[in-house]
Amino acid sequence: MSLKNIEIVIGHSWFGQLYLSQPSGVKLTSSGIEFTEPEGHCSARYRKPTQSATTTQVSWLQLSSPPVFLPSFLGSLLCFQVGAKSYQIPYLGYFAKSTFLHQVHRLWAQAHEQSLCGLIVRIEHAIENRYLRESIREQIQQRVKREYKRWFPWCESAALSAKLQGALSQLQRFYRWDTAAIAQLRETYIQAQLSAHADFFEHVETNPLTDKQRRACVIDDDNNLLLAGAGTGKTSVMVGRAGYLVASKQAKPADILLLAYGRKAADEMQQRIKDKLGSDNIKASTFHSLGLKIITQVEGAPPSLSAWVDDEAGKTKWVQDTLECLIKNAAYRKQLFEYFSRFYYVERSPFEFASQGEYFEYLTANDIRSLKGERVKSFGELYIANWLFCNGIEYLYEAKYAHDVRSVDYRQYQPDFYLPEYDLYIEYYGIDEAGNTAPFIDKQAYAESMAWKRQQHQQHDTACIELFYYQHKQGQLLSALEHTLTSFGVRLSPLPDDALLNALHELGRVTEFAKILSQLIGLYKAACLDDKRLEAVFNRAANPQQIRCAYTLLKPMLTSYQQRLSANNEIDFEDMIATALDYIQTGRFVSPWRYIMVDEFQDISEPRARLVRALTGATSSVASAKASLFCVGDDWQAIYRFSGADVSLTTQFSDYFGATATSFLDRTFRFNSSISDVATRFVTQNPLQLIKDIQPSVTVTQPAVSLIQRGDNQAATAAEPSANAIEQALNAINARVEQELDSPFKRSACKPTVYLLSRFWFNLPDHNALRQLNLKYPSLSIECQSFHASKGKEADYVVITGLQTGQFGFPSMKITPPLLEAFLPQSESFKYAEERRLFYVALTRAKHRAYIVADMTYASPFVTELLQQEYSIEQHEFGTSLVQQLFEQISCAQCTTGTLTPRAGSFKSFYSCSHFPLCTHKEQGCHCCGSPMTRQRFNGFKVCINDDCGHTTPICNVCGGDMVLRQSARGAFWGCKNYRSNNASSCRNAVDEAKVVLPH
Incomplete structure (x- = not known):
């Protein structure tokens, strides 16, 4: 029934009739409520009307919810609110609620029906014609919640029109949305779009897009992250999504911004779009060219770019030239000398390492050397050596003691330092205040060694200064050294600055430092640090004093750099990003792009991410206050931290950008199942890597990753005619290719x-060696690539080399210079996290097979992991020597982590530790066949690793030396090799042959 012309009067209660002069209380009409209110009376409840009372009319549309009746002793109250003002009309009939409430509801509902139905239509239109973005969902649910509160629960018992009841039913459905319902809405939209644009997805690329590629094109939340494994066709999705947005009329080409990491990638993306979509209107840009465009638009003219934008070598040369000029200043020069003598290296205490071998690996990888160029065995020794050098005191490092004091237990004594001019020795002992040693050193044996050294000096009347690790830890080492040397009459003659500079130049440290400063200028500018944030950088550094010293050297360089840019009215790369970001944040630039797409997102730095985030919230579009962000990346291939890339922006994407729709591309078209299994298992050892289930399009039943275990100096054999491991791999590849050429199923011409x-x-x-290889193998096309340079590329086969330990081994153990580290993204806690991803990149460049070349006596821990954890790799494709096969059995008896490595001496060959010269352990091979001996098969015995020989000897249980079978008048016996006739230091341990049972 229509209530269009209705008029309902609610009368007063008996008290109201007695108390008030008007016969009626409230009039209800189709337009609203009419009642009498005292003029000027602002209270919520009006009193007895006076002659100045006025009639008030309130429209139903002014009421956010229906009026309510409240009982009272003097009659019912009609209560409602208009804006911030509350009304209570008193003295109405006692049965007003039961008589009139349903009519009040119907009149209010009739007035608000159009508004509710319009809301429902708008919501339905939004969810049917667009992907339900999270921001829109929040807006809808907030609006629905408010509307629901206005209508429910009273509407459930009201007599309302069928149209209104239908709208309320939809409102209730929206109110009850849960995660499953929202997911179903989105899925319905996705399926409708996939069906409507099936032909486009079928033909946009050479091959039809896969189901997951198509879904990634259609899903359109506020923030979208597509995690695409290696070779899964992420570029096809970038092209497909851009084309789909235009084809579905959701966007015009000018609404879309494609961002790529580098100029080459942007150009390739632009060409791909032109080829596949036939359009030049969708533009791909680098971050820097985008910044340049924004600056140009705001300032009205393009800024001048520094020549160093495209000339990093030129920038580095300017930095070095400027550094040479700064060095002419005495104060700067003094600071530079202090930096190189005390802070050049990242110090780590030996007490931090579990084994001596790990400590040696650290020293070797970071090439810890004194200013004279000597490799030293501790940082305490480093600072002593540098102090002696800078103060003009001649010294010899680890020179042999003047007296022959060799014994069974001790080699010839080599004190840490010898000052020949003063016939004075210096020993640096690695003990703390309580006499404790590093975990890998036997405390008692070390104490006995110290006592023995003191005894030698006392016995031979030689002077020795003793210094200790705890003095170094307390910052007292050099002052103690100076004080003691002075007491011995040692004269200090500090080297002139020119001599120190020459030493630094000879070691290449000035040039290396200039390269660090050149890189640091960009990192520092990109960080946009104020004084407070800079102080925070210093304080969170492992060694704040080290960073402050280095920053003192950087600051005048930064000043000169900025002055040069300003003088030439130029900007650099960092200015392009920082200035563009400032223009967006201050509203001087309003983004015209509604869809922002970022390729290779795992390589993004925080400043670039900040720019992207600013762009998504600065759109000029009326239809959407926030632009859609679509990022494609693979955290498994994040390998550019050294340039500022922050992998956490991918692994913690939603923390930075907000609620995110995450999709996966997990079908790779590049490599087979074997390569996938090895690479995936390897990279996901890091639990912080996002889990992806990569499904190769090619399944194989045999391993497609082969290990070539071969030393650099290993001779060729009849079975393996090449002494070069790379050529071994190429021979194998060539044989496979020739076999395929003879097959009717050959792959390609x-x-x-x-x-x-x-x-x-x-x-x-x-270059020349590579040319020779291509000539030698004409059926192959061979290229050289670094791991980093190979990213984004693919080959039929890869041969991976350089997998050894050491300064330039892999994984690289070289520590990032502290000043650079301070301005880089926070390092990951998982050991070798980025290097592990780098190995994943290398493995996944191969389509058919990957060959890993490793000398197991210096093997990378990555190669060792592949073997020890039994990855599915081929170990028997190539012949392997015993040393290479059984490297784990011939570990160094002294440092435990090194491997016995064959070496040629002046008179005969022997085996020494792979950590030589830091570890000086050496021993002879089997006297029967010359192979190395292992102590790991049987306790108390050494066994030749050559099973054809199997020679076994006991180990002396007194001194740990080898036992030798000897003859005497009483028969054969095992005697210690350290027997020295009547020498007091001789080991006289001997055991009858009959009492020794050799193991088998």
């Missing part, structure tokens, strides 16, 4: 491609 890969370029063949 093109030459198979082979990448020779390494962590560092110098481990790869040079």
Whole structure:
């Protein structure tokens, strides 16, 4: 029934009739409520009307919810609120609620019906014609919650129109949305779009897009992250999504912004879009060219770019030249000398390491050397050596003691330092205040060694200064050294600055420091630090004093750098990002893009991410206050932290950008199942890597990752005619290719491609050697690539080299210079996290097979992991020497982590530790066949690792030396090799042959 012309009067109660002069209380009409209110009376409840009372009319549309009746002793109250003002109309009939409430509800509902139905239509339109973005969902649910509160629960018992009841039913459904319902809404939209644009997805690329690629194109939340494994076709999705947005009329080409990491990638993306979509209107840009465009638009003219934008070498040369000028200043020069003598290296205490071998690996990888260029065995020794050098005191490092004091237990004594001019020795002992040693050193044996050394000096009347680790830890080492040397009459003659500078130049440290400063200028500017944030950088550093000293050297360089840019009215890369960001944040630039797409997102730095985030919230679009962000990346391939890339922006994407729709591309078209299994298992050892289930399009039943275990100096054999491990791999590849050429199922008429890969370029063949390899293997196309350079590329086969330990090994154990580390993204807690991803990148460049070349006596821990954890790799494709096969059995008896490595001496060959010269352990091979001996098969015995020989000897249970079978008048016996006739230091341990049972 229509209530269009209705008029309902609610009368007063008996008290109201007695108390008030008007016969009626409230009039209800189709337009609203009419009642009498005293003029000027602002109270919520009006009193007895006076002659100045006025009639008030309130529209139903002014009421956010229906009026309510409240009982009272003097009659019912009609209560409602208009804006901030509350009304209570008193003295109405006692039965007003039961008589009139349903009519009040119907009149209010009739007035608000159009508004509710319009809301429902708008919501339905939004969820049917667009992907339900999280921001829209929040808006809808907030609006629905408010509307629901206005209508429920009273509407459930009201007599309302069918149209209104239908709208309320929809409102209730929206109110009850849960995660499953929202997911179903989105899925319905996705399926409708996939069906409507099936033909587009079928033909946009050479091959039809996969189901997951298509879904990634359609899903359109506020923030979208597509995690795409290696070779899964992420570029196809970038092209497909851009084309789909235009084809579905959700966007015009000018609404879309594509961002790529580098100029080459942006150009390739632009060409791909042109080829596949036939359009030049969708533009791909680098971050820096985007920044330049924003600056140009705001300032009205393009800024001048520094020549160093495209000339990093030129920038580094300017930095070095400027550094040479700064060095002419005495104060700066003094600070530089202090930095190189005390803070150049990242110090780590030996007490931090579990084994001596790990400590040696750290020293070797970081090439810890004194200012004279000597490799030292501790940081205490480093600072002593540098102090002696800077103060003009001649010294010899680890020179042999003047007296022959060799014994069974001790080699010839070599004190840490000898000052020949004063016939004075210096010993630095690695003990703390309580006499404790590093965990890998036997405390008692070390104490006995100290006592023995003191005894030698006392016995031979030589002077020795003793210094200790705890003095170094307390910052008293050098003052103690100076005080003691002075007491011995040692004269200090500090080297002139020119001499110190020459030493630094000879070691290449000035040039290396200039490179660090050049890189640091960009990192520092990109960080946009104020004084407070800079102080925070210093305080969170492992060694704040070290960072402050280095920053003192950087600051005048920064000043000179900025002055040069300002003088030439130029900007650099960092200015392009920082200035553009400032223009967006201050509203001087309003983004015209409604869809922002970022490629290779795992390589993004925080400043670039900040720019992207600013763009998504600065759109000029009326239809959407926030632009849609779509990022494609693979946290498994994040390998650019050294340039500022922050992998946590990918692994913790939603923390930075907000609620995110995450999709996965898990079908790879590049490598087979074997390569996938090895690479995936390896990279996901890091639990912080996002889990992806990569499904290769090619399944194989045999391992497709082969290990070549071969030393650099290993001779060729009849079975393996090449002494070069790379050529071994190429021979195997060539044989496979020739076999395929003879097959009716050959892959392609093109030459198979082979990448020779390494962590560092110098481990790869040079230009001439590469040319010779291509001539030697004409059926192959061979290229050299570093791991970093190979990213984004693919080859039929890869050969991975340089997998050894050491300064330039892999994983790289070289510590990032502290000043750079301070301005880089926070390092990951998982050991070698980025290096592990780098190995994943190398493995996944291969389509068909990957070859890993490793000398097991210096093997990378990554290669050791592949073997020890039994990855599915092929170990028997190539012949392998016993040393290479059984490297784990011939570990160094002294440092435990090194491997016995064959070496040629002046008179005969022997085996020494792979950590030589830091570890000086050496021993003879089997006297029967010359192979190395292992102590690991049987307790108390050494066994030749050559099973064809199997020679076994006991180990002396007194001194740990080898036992030798000897003859005497009483028969054969095992005697210690350290027997020295009547020498007091001789080991006289001997055991009858009959009492020794050799194990088998």
